[in-house]
Amino acid sequence: MATKLQASKGTHDVLPDQAPERLALERIARRILEGAGYERIETPAFEVTELFSRGVGGSTDIVQKEMFTFEDEGGRSLTLRPEGTAPIVRSYLEHGMHKLPQPVKLWYWESFFRAEKPQAGRYRQFWQVGAEAIGAAGPAVDAELITLLHAILSEVGTGSLKLRLGSLGTPETRAAYRERLVAYLRTHEDRLSAEVVGRIDLNPLRAFDADDPGxxxxxxxxxxxxxxxxxxxxxxxxAVRARLDAAGIDYVIDPTLVRGLDYYTRTLFEFETDALSSALGGGGRYDGLAEQLGGPATPGIGWAAGVERILLAAEPAPHRVAVCDLYVAGEGVTAFALASEGRRAGLSVQQELAGRSTKGALKQAARLKATAVAVVDDAAGTIHLKDTETGEQTVVPDTTAVIARALKGRHPG
Structure with a gap:
């Protein structure tokens, strides 16, 4: 017997009973973000590898260790997207969005891919919800994006939120600081982990993220x-902090906060929760990214949050039973026509498809909490309509009359 196939390690299936929570999160994000003027964007699942090596940074763990890269039939190097900001800025430049009123405000809900060690809430294929505002340099847009992510996480109910806030300054400031930090690390090299020593010259700021006690x-x-x-x-x-204060959002200034991407400048932030050991999401400003990708100097800021992590930390949502206005017990032509007519009329209709007896079909309708059940007997040419709330059952002359009755007694809302 053939070996049973399973999902590859580090990936996971989204099962039907998990879909409602994901859909609810997506709806919350859409309502909050689109209400603030952010529009949906989707980018390809894979891009030319150079987009990430130039945009994300060759010294980052993402580019050095975590990307799924392959060569296509034309010999071009392609990479499954490991993050969303570089592709969106590429799209902004490619499609002339600089001609639109600025800032261009975009949001996404997409899957990403990283070859990192799987753990709770972290998979090799994972989903993120994110938002980007490109074309505005002022502190107000920084604060707006932070408050929007705070609003989403608060509404979902992800436990007690902690906002860590920092600033990386401009590249010039960071370059001067980097020299001081490298000199300090070299002085204490004998007490550092081998991993930190190995990337002192590549990315010394990542030393602040190290878990090694020394x-x-x-x-x-x-x-x-x-x-x-x-x-x-x-x-x-x-100015960013003043706006967060005005919005009533608490934060902790963290001078050691760093992110795993090279493109960040100035404002940097991350949301944590007591319900999870890893961050829910975060982001920052990336005023030099457009230039790194060959475009004109264009300010930008954005964030991304892990869908799986948010749902892992979220309060359990009450189970919502799908509405069934009409259950059609019967598999003949008339039953099929009735189900189709009901859907065209806007009803939620399910039809018996498993060959159950009338008694079995009625039990299935009860499991679905159907408001009405139409028992169709093609041979006798009859339709019996049962109101499941009152138990009243009547013979209905035709499918149109069934639809009219079902519409009248449908679930409110």
Whole structure:
């Protein structure tokens, strides 16, 4: 006997009983984001590899270790998208969105792919909801995006939220700070983990993320970028905080906050919850990304949040039974016509398709909590309509009369 096939390690199926919660989250995100003027965008599942090596950064773990890259028939290197911002900025540039009123505000709900170690809420194929605002440099758009993610997470009910907030300054500020940090790390190299030592020159800021006890001890006394922000950067950061204060959103200033992507500048943020050990989502400003991808200087900011992580942290939603206005017991031509006519009229209709007896079909209708059941007997040319709430059963002359009765007694809303 052939071996039973299973999903590949690190991926997962979304089963029918899990779909309602995902759909509810998507609806919440759509309502909140589109209500604030963000429009839906979708990008291809794979892009040219150079988009990520240039945009995300060659020194990042994503590019070095986690991308699924392959060569197509024409010898071009393609990569399954590991994140959403670079593809969206590429689309912004390619389709001339700079000609639109700025900022261009976009949101997405898509799957992404990373070859990282699977764990709770983290898979090799995973889904994210995200938002980007491209073409505005002021602090108000930073604060708006943070408040929108806060609104989504709060409505879903993901436990006690903690917002970590920081700033990376401009690339020039960061370059000067980077030299100081590299010198500090080299001085204490003997106490750092091998992994941190190996990427001191590539990405020294990632040392703040290290779990190694010796590295963490060293980083406790490391110089901090927030202490060295240029006046304009410090003013921008203060303006973002003032708007969050005005919106009543609590935050913790974290000078050690870093993200795993090279394109971030200035504002940086991350949402955590006591219901989960890893972050729910976060993002930041990326004012240099468009230039890295060959476009003109264009400011931008965005965030992404893991769908699986949000649902793992969310309060269990009450189970909602799908509405069934009419159950058609019968598999003949008249029954099929009745089901089709009912759907055209806007009813939620399910038809008996498993060959059950009339008694079995009535039991199935009761399981579905159908409002009405039409028992169709093609041989006798009759239709019996039963109101499941009152138990009243009557012979109905034709399918049109059945639809009229069902519409009258349908579920409210």
């Amino acid at each position: 590295t963490r001890e060293v980083m406790a006394n490391a110089p901090l970028l927030l202490d060295e922000l240029a006046p304009d950067d410090a003013e921008h950061f203060a």
